[in-house]
Amino acid sequence: MNWNFDVLPDFIFNGLSLGAIYGTVALALVLIFKATTLINFATGELAMLGAFLVYVLHMEQGIWLWLSMLLAMLLSAGLGVLIERSLTRPFDPEDHLPVVLITLGLFLIINAVAGDIWNYQVRILSNPFGKFPDWVPSVGGDRFVEVLGSRLKYQSIGIWVTLALALFILGLILNKTKAGLAFRAVSSNVESARLVGVHTGRTLGFGWAIASAFGTLGAVLVAPQLGGVNPNMMATILIYALAGAALGGLDSLGGAVLGGILVGLIQAVLVTWGGVVVFGQLYMSILQLAAAFLIILIVLLFRPAGLFGTRRVERV
């Protein structure tokens, strides 16, 4: 056994940045679960569609990448509202089966439509954090800085800052706006919220909107790690995000982010680095997938509420 401690920071950095992405997608799952106790199985595909919107706007139309991301997030949010209004609102929120079927149908449709339009080849999407911008003083290279003798990629830093910013904005929306207050009321108790005059349908639409926007953000951030965008890009990411959401507690927003980060760390440190230590070589994807599946299984078996699952909304 060869304890490669010198490469450990590499794995930790990598795990933290992947974990942040899983946390973002997990947040998209939890935002909908919290309000409706439903798992939106189309989360991954909606996010993939958002990433393709960025692809069209930025790579094909030549719009500035960050503006494309913003536009794609807005469009995804609109699509989320549309789906909530037209496909899920007609059903009794207490009866889960129909809405599960709707989201499964959406999963199939969105995947097939994306496959039809863009086929299944991986298409390169610009990395928002490829190189340090010019105004940053050079510290090591133009793509990384040296920390603890390891390379901390600009991409990782960028992902962390973006996620922190997005969480801050989400916190402001949920805690300082009327719509956020309504959302918290509905997720705590639909019936009571309705009694005090909250328009529950509109509020759920609001939840779907934020969730879709977050999913898109996650998909755009993960695309460079997958070599680009393709219609099946989110299948495995969805498993990691589900694992993160289950670990953090399906109804805890902060838990989803922490759970996602933990899954990323477990994946990078326990599985990948552990694999290097034990087997002397990289045993990537399959062990990681199996680990994610085991996390879901073990958490749901022994602690279905997850680590932070509570009935209250937490400040994120």
Place this chain on the structure above:
Amino acid sequence: MVVPEHRVSRLSAFGIAALGAALIVIPFLSSTTGLRQTSQIIVSVLAVLGVNIATGYGGMISLGHGVFVGVGAFATGYYVSDLSLPWLVAIVLGAATAGVFGALAGLPALRIRGIHLALVTLGLAIVFRPLSKRFPSITGGVSGRSIEARFDAPGWWPGDSRMASSVYRYLFCVLIVLLALWATWNVVNSRFGRSMRALRDNPTAAAVYGVDLISARVTTFALSAALAGLCGALQVVLVPFVSQDKFPAQESLIIYASAVVGGLGTIWGSVLGVLARTVVGKLGEVAAEFDGLGPVGEFFSLLDDSAFVFGFGLILLTFLFPRGLAGIRRRGGITQ
């Protein structure tokens, strides 16, 4: 909810007669390829029936039955080629292997319920493909493997042309599926079937009345997985080739969706679900021929994609008939 099961309505009788007539006529009308495709459709009833047992009768959502189809197919291929077992033994063992996997996969269902179980089984469905690539000696890895053994007609079978063999395989599959439907009918109407449904409707009450929760749930899941495994085994009978890319997560979702579209908790619902999937898919293929209509034509060309059509049909049917096709005559739309 309780519907007298003993009386077959005139519509059902007509439907059964029409299906029976179609099953007899089909071999006379189709080519070997067409017959093989028809057989594959008929065989897929078994997987849907499996989901129906777990979800419709047992109340345990399974979004991962494609996994058991895969296990059944891989296992049968292994038994018949590597262990050189006779086909019949290999098929039975293949289904049994899937049943054992199902019993293991059913263990979480002892504690995990509802949407959480959906999550776990979906996880299983997504993990299966990359996992099976890791065992190339059985699964053929990324590209799959050919099974050398052929399921050919025995000596007493009249004719030895390719068509005669195809008809033999077709009839074999029809026979097995009919037997499985009959056996399932008996199981769900037996004492065990009643305890299964009691567990679905009210676990606590069922336990009070002496139903052993653990063994009933595990048996239900094993049984339902074995049926899916039988589907996989017969797929190998029809096409002696196994490959992981036949079992993506979408396949599991479509199997589940077929069960729901047909109607959970009814045996005929499984047949109807597969019929609906096939008819909708065919309609889509026909509609896809209408090209050259500009953006409308673009839409029609999408209809060639069965996943798209099925997803679309799934949403439509959920709106129109939330109880599935088998439930149309029982109750109306979503308003009540």
